[in-house]
Amino acid sequence: MNKITTRVSVLLALAGVLACQPKGPASVTTGDAASKVYVAPGQYDEFYNIVSGGFNGQIGVYGIPSGRLFRILPVFSVSPENGYGYSEETKPMLNTSHGFVPWDDLHHIALSTTKGEHDGRWAFANGNNTPRVARVSFESFRTEEILEIPNSGGNHSSPFITENTEYLVAGTRFSIPMANKDVAIDSYKENFKGSISFIKVDQTNGRMNIAFQLRTPGFNYDLSRAGKGVSHGWFFFSCYNTEQAHTLLEVNASQRDKDFIMAINWKKAEEYIAQGKGRVEKAKYAHNVYDEKTHMATTTMKDEVVVLDIKEFPDIAYFIPCPKSPHGCDVDPSGEYIVGSGKLAAMMPVFSFSKLQNAIANKEYDGDFDGIPVIKYEAALHGEVKKPGLGPLHTEFDANGNAYTSFFVSSEIVKWNVKTLEVLDRVPTYYSIGHLSVPGGPTSKPHGKYVIAYNKITKDRYLPTGPELTQSAQLYDISGDKMQLLLDFPTVGEPHYAESIPASLIRDKSRKIYPIEENANPYAAKGEGQARVERKGNEVHVYMTAIRSHLTPDNIEGVNVGDDVYFHVTNLEQDWDVPHGFAIKGALNAEILIMPGETQTLKWKPLQPGVVPFYCTDFCSALHQEMSGYIRVSAAGVKTPLKFSTGTPE
């Protein structure tokens, strides 16, 4: 009897243990998720989702709610697929003071705004590695401008913008000695400085120009947001490593209980600059602009910046203590609340802009750091979100006073009320969310409806593809009280920040063709009558036209091994969606795609004699396979006469 009881209780205990074993994550959506993301064939998505590509240096354009990928726009990385960075016209886009840099790490997107609302003019993006900012046109979906940022050690807190796109900022993630000074690394505290560039945007054409740089204490500037509404005129930057460590930051930059959010009164800085109080410093940096009329990029090397040291102008900058290495530093739609996300903190402070103003007026300081006043924590604090989750990173907002914060460590999105600081809902993400995006989330007037999670870990969410897996985003419906998972969709590169904009703001102004009569490329052949081949020393210029379904000229002779042959190909089509491509055997660069009415140039250096075919790479028409030609290459020194033709002369 006793034995049996023992056995039974052992079995029961075992069953109990097994029953307590936690289950894997519940990953199934509920309700009518499928119908909410289904966009029928031929129908359009409601939003464009402009997604940073991270280490692919590009921008992905997706549709929301379907999650379908439309295009990958090359920005900081060469794209052999369409010749960006390979064609003679686009090569200058990637010039820097270091030379041609064909890759970068694109982290953040900022869509232009007017009065704090999306206006659908431009998208801006940062290059994190070799510090740069880029501007993409929403008419052509092309990178039109890239500006290098001098005195920066990594352009991470960028390109956040002011409410009327007056400025975008570029704050250095890593402090460095200014002006490329050669110093001992352990002289960090003495020699290393931070640098925040304010880039003025020309409202007529979007052209960017570094208006001034703020010289700031040497630590790490992570993320940023401009004030808006009541706080327009201010900028907020999260700072970590206020310990000023230069090695093993993992430990050494995590010692202080509080780091800072740096509040910058940029209107004041603007005044000082207008009064001529800025100091001109030498700095070498490249400014690359793509011209829509000549279809060519040009590089201008600049050699100075105007600098304001915030130590010397005490009413420009203030430090607000913020717990434990803050990452996100996000401003709510009204501009009154600033959310600090301490990566290692167990709560999230929300600061009040009006309290900050009072604290400054009443000098409620807790001493200073490197000459900059440190505001008393409680004096600027609206309140703390208690036990929100682990590892808060970023916060976006809806139009109803709610905030959505991503938590990397606890892998979830938490919805909370900005005023009451009460946690309202939480949903898991799969897995370890980084950035998140609510359509219009960073603007004064969020469009709401969805929140999209951009995850850092994908693991078992898709069919495995070896050790290197796809990256992943997840779409949640936020129209109700509870967030609802609707869709997983894979992304290219590693998405960091993204914005979504209503399709109606962009769709109708999307360019279809380049009018041939406006083509101002000096190498254009605006008709088959202008097609020709010219030799200048060892340079051979082929002025070629492409129209369905032939290239003119398509028979070329008189080229020698070692010549530099430039194929200037003009697409004579004036019809929507009829690009032509051009590729030639043995080219050491890439192909080019030429849009209707456009001229692009591929350089080719023949290294062997023979007859070499070239052809159109974009399946343009029923006779695309016929769209080809030959170029004859003679050995160096052989005097084959220069000849070119298409078709048999009658």
Place this chain on the structure above:
Amino acid sequence: MKKLQGISRVFIVIAASLMILAFFVPLWRILMWAPQYPEGLEMKIWIDTLTGDVRTISALNHYIGMKHIEVEMFPEFLYMKYILMFIMAVGFIAAAIGRRWSVYFFAGLLVLAGIGALVDFYIWGYDYGHNLDPTAPIVIPGMSYQPPLIGTKILLNFTAFSGPDIGGWLFVASALLTFGVIFYEFYLQRKKV
């Protein structure tokens, strides 16, 4: 011959005046759809020019060896406006004369002009559709590509529609008004007999 009623003369003036608008609006339109052109291609014929996707249509037509369409190829664009001015002048003179025979003359002229325009259009269409380059990439024995005179026709992957545009309809309205006047005068005369 009998004099016209006052109201009839007014309507003849209106009928002639309507045609002034034909100088400022397209007379005829040709629409084309294909699987690759769900948005459609359009060509509009004006009194002195062609507009719309003429370049695109020409580019597509080269596959089957049709001629490139250029405004300069059509002498009609040089003299059509004078014909129209003449017709309008006849209308106004007919109203001024105010006799039945003058209206019959105007109506006859309108009918003749209409038939003439359609015949001319047919001849051009026939020429375009049949007079093909024998070295064209696509040659289908026995196939011709004459566009429809009026109505819809399927030509390979294209569905083509041809019909009056605003100017054409104005011309039709002028003719209807003129014949209305004739009918009205006829009806009145009978009642009096």
